[in-house]
Amino acid sequence: MTAPAIKIEGLSKSYNGSDALSGVNITIPDGQFFGLLGPNGAGKSTTINILTGLVRRNSGNITVFGKDIERDYRFTRSQIGTAQQELSVDWFFPIEKLLQYQAGYYGISPKKSRGRIEELLNRLGLWSKRKSRLRQLSGGMKRRFQLAKALVHNPKIIILDEPTAGIDVELRHELWDYLRQLHQQGKTILLTTHYIEEAELLCEYVSIIHKGKVIAEGAPKNLINKRGKAGITIHLKQWEDTLQELLKPYTYTRKKSQLHFTVKDAETEISKIINLISKNGCQIQRVELTKSTLEDVFLSLTGRGINEQTK
Numbered sequence: 001m002t003a004p005a006i007k008i009e010g011l012s013k014s015y016n017g018s019d020a021l022s023g024v025n026i027t028i029p030d031g032q033f034f035g036l037l038g039p040n041g042a043g044k045s046t047t048i049n050i051l052t053g054l055v056r057r058n059s060g061n062i063t064v065f066g067k068d069i070e071r072d073y074r075f076t077r078s079q080i081g082t083a084q085q086e087l088s089v090d091w092f093f094p095i096e097k098l099l100q101y102q103a104g105y106y107g108i109s110p111k112k113s114r115g116r117i118e119e120l121l122n123r124l125g126l127w128s129k130r131k132s133r134l135r136q137l138s139g140g141m142k143r144r145f146q147l148a149k150a151l152v153h154n155p156k157i158i159i160l161d162e163p164t165a166g167i168d169v170e171l172r173h174e175l176w177d178y179l180r181q182l183h184q185q186g187k188t189i190l191l192t193t194h195y196i197e198e199a200e201l202l203c204e205y206v207s208i209i210h211k212g213k214v215i216a217e218g219a220p221k222n223l224i225n226k227r228g229k230a231g232i233t234i235h236l237k238q239w240e241d242t243l244q245e246l247l248k249p250y251t252y253t254r255k256k257s258q259l260h261f262t263v264k265d266a267e268t269e270i271s272k273i274i275n276l277i278s279k280n281g282c283q284i285q286r287v288e289l290t291k292s293t294l295e296d297v298f299l300s301l302t303g304r305g306i307n308e309q310t311k
C-alpha cells in the first residue's frame with residue numbers, strides 16, 4: 001500500500017499560551033479530495049501553515065507520502081502547491097515572470113517552465129493578461145493567478161485555503177469545475193472552507209474542526225446519514241426579540257426573519273415550534289422541511305451554525 005499523501009498525528013499548537021490546535025489527527029490518502037471544514041478561528045489555517053512550513057508546531061507528527069515535513073522538507077515541499085488566502089508576492093513584475101520565478105524555486109528552469117506556464121495561463125483565462133502586473137488584475141483574476149502559482153511545479157498535492165472566500169458565484173463555479181478536473185487527473189486536494197455547500201459538493205471526505213479539535217470526520221453523505229437531523233425552516237413576517245427566550249430549548253440559527261431549526265424528529269417538533277411562535281403573536285409566512293445537510297451535522301455537534309460567531 002502506498003503511504004498517505006498527508007498524515008497528521010497529534011498535532012498541537014498554541015499561540016501565547018492559548019491553544020489553536022489540540023491533538024489534530026488527519027489522514028488523506030493519495031488522490032483524495034479532502035475538506036477541512038470549520039468556522040472562523042477553528043484552526044484550519046494554522047493546520048495548513050504548519051503543513052507548508054510557515055508556522056512551527058508545538059508537537060505532533062506530519063508526513064507527506066511517508067516523509068517527515070521537517071526532516072525531508074525539500075521532498076515534501078516539492079510535492080505540495082499552496083494557494084493561500086493572502087497574496088504575498090512581488091507586485092511589480094508581469095504575472096508570467098512571477099510564475100517563472102515560482103517555478104525557479106523548485107529548480108525548474110525558465111526554458112522548462114515556459115510550456116507549463118502558457119498552459120496554465122490559458123486554462124485559467126489569464127493568457128491575455130500575462131504581461132500585466134498583479135495590481136492591474138481584478139480580484140477574480142488574482143485568485144486564478146494564485147491557483148496558477150500553486151500549480152506551476154505540477155505538484156501531486158494541492159492545498160487551498162478558503163479558495164472561494166469572497167468571490168462571486170460565477171467564479172466560484174468556475175473554480176469548482178477546475179478543482180474537479182484536477183482531482184480527476186489524480187491530484188490530492190486539501191481545501192479549507194467554512195462554506196458547507198462547498199465541502200458537500202466537492203469533497204469525498206471531510207474533517208470537521210472546531211476549537212482546534214477534529215469533532216467528526218467521514219464522507220459527507222455518511223456524516224449526514226449518521227448525525228444529520230431534519231431541518232425545519234420557518235419564515236417569519238418579522239423577528240421578535242421575545243422569541244429568543246421561548247426558543248431557547250431548540251437548536252437553531254437565524255438569518256434576519258428566517259429561522260432554521262435542527263431537530264431529531266421533524267414531524268413531532270414542527271407543530272410544537274409553530275405553536276410556540278404563533279402563541280407569541282408572531283406571524284409565520286412559510287414553513288419548509290429540509291433535507292439534512294452538513295450544516296445540520298455541524299449544528300447538532302456544536303449547538304451553533306458554522307458561520308455564527310457566538311450564540
Ligand code: ADP
Nearest residue numbers: 015019020038039040041042043044045046047
Ligand atoms: P481558521 O483558519 O479556522 O479561521 P486559524 O487557524 O486562523 O483558524 O486560528 C485558530 C486560532 O489561533 C484562533 O483562535 C486564532 O485567533 C489563533 N491564531 C492564529 N494565528 C495566530 C497568530 N499568528 N498569533 C496568535 N494567535 C493566532
